[in-house]
Amino acid sequence: MSGAANRIDSHKPLQDLDHWEEFLKDRYPEPEPELVGAGGSAEGELQKEKTWKRETTKFRDYRAEARPSVKEFYRLNHANQTLDFVMSKRREFLSLNHRRMGIWEAMEYLNTLVDDSDPDTDLSQIEHLLQTAEAIRRDGHPRWMILTGLIHDLGKILCLWGEPQWAVVGDTFPVGCAYSDKVVFPEFFPLNADYQIPAYQSSTGIYEQGCGLDKVYMSWGHDEYMYNVTRDYLPTEAQYMIRYHSFYAAHKERAYTHLMNEKDREMFEWVRKFNPYDLYSKGEDRPSVESLRPFYEELIAEYFPPVLRW
Ligand SMILES: [Fe+2]
Ligand SMILES: [Fe+2]
Numbered sequence: 001m002s003g004a005a006n007r008i009d010s011h012k013p014l015q016d017l018d019h020w021e022e023f024l025k026d027r028y029p030e031p032e033p034e035l036v037g038a039g040g041s042a043e044g045e046l047q048k049e050k051t052w053k054r055e056t057t058k059f060r061d062y063r064a065e066a067r068p069s070v071k072e073f074y075r076l077n078h079a080n081q082t083l084d085f086v087m088s089k090r091r092e093f094l095s096l097n098h099r100r101m102g103i104w105e106a107m108e109y110l111n112t113l114v115d116d117s118d119p120d121t122d123l124s125q126i127e128h129l130l131q132t133a134e135a136i137r138r139d140g141h142p143r144w145m146i147l148t149g150l151i152h153d154l155g156k157i158l159c160l161w162g163e164p165q166w167a168v169v170g171d172t173f174p175v176g177c178a179y180s181d182k183v184v185f186p187e188f189f190p191l192n193a194d195y196q197i198p199a200y201q202s203s204t205g206i207y208e209q210g211c212g213l214d215k216v217y218m219s220w221g222h223d224e225y226m227y228n229v230t231r232d233y234l235p236t237e238a239q240y241m242i243r244y245h246s247f248y249a250a251h252k253e254r255a256y257t258h259l260m261n262e263k264d265r266e267m268f269e270w271v272r273k274f275n276p277y278d279l280y281s282k283g284e285d286r287p288s289v290e291s292l293r294p295f296y297e298e299l300i301a302e303y304f305p306p307v308l309r310w
Pocket of ligand 2 (some may be wrong): 153
């Protein structure tokens with residue numbers, strides 16, 4: 001009875017796609033709310049130090065705390081996301097010739113993604129999308145940002161087309177240049193074939209200093225795909241939120257600034273504003289899909305045509 005039962009499927013190492021995001025939540029714990037407005041008081045400083053200690057402990061332990069399946073997921077991701085792989089996926093998917101459907105239809109399509117999670121206790125994909133959007137709406141943000149919360153993860157439909165998990169989700173990072181040790185599990189990068197190519201391993205690699213992220217190829221996943229599906233219809237801030245929401249090394253750790261230009265620096269403030277809604281809005285309460293639907297159908301129609309190319 002050894003082996004088979006415990007073996008991790010290299011296509012689907014994660015039992016549940018959300019285990020990746022749960023790992024991120026452990027690595028980047030939610031800032032304590034009492035810190036807000038604590039100013040420079042002694043108590044505030046003490047709290048800050050406590051939080052800092054707790055967070056650095058978390059940082060140090062993320063490897064130990066990660067599920068074996070999450071570790072395996074990152075190993076596969078870092079080993080296989082080469083510049084060649086990225087270019088081939090861009091050719092395959094960015095022609096947007098896979099399907100034609102509207103946004104709500106895509107939400108329902110994503111909802112057919114079944115993993116090994118428990119349908120009684122875990123929220124469906126649509127419920128997750130609505131939670132993110134509703135949290136943004138509650139805080140009074142503009143309508144385009146609510147819409148961004150709703151759609152930002154729809155690129156996960158790539159899983160329904162047979163793409164392995166490590167080519168759909170996971171923190172993204174630039175390919176064709178040196179890997180930052182601020183990317184999680186950097187110890188897996190030597191497994192990547194690009195690691196042996198000196199031209200790809202200088203700090204700027206195939207790019208130029210300050211060239212701007214638009215010229216940089218990111219590891220392939222749901223972010224870049226969804227950005228390309230929706231880019232013509234959304235404001236620039238929303239495009240950045242969608243395109244770089246999994247680029248944790250940049251928006252959380254401030255790595256890769258040498259590739260950014262002024263516009264990136266400005267727009268990443270919006271990516272940072274978006275991240276808490278992405279990472280911490282997933283609560284226990286089930287949003288009512290049917291009662292929220294009219295509001296969101298109207299919002300979708302405000303920005304998108306009835307049918308988009310996917
Ligand atoms: Fe995402
Ligand atoms: Fe998300």
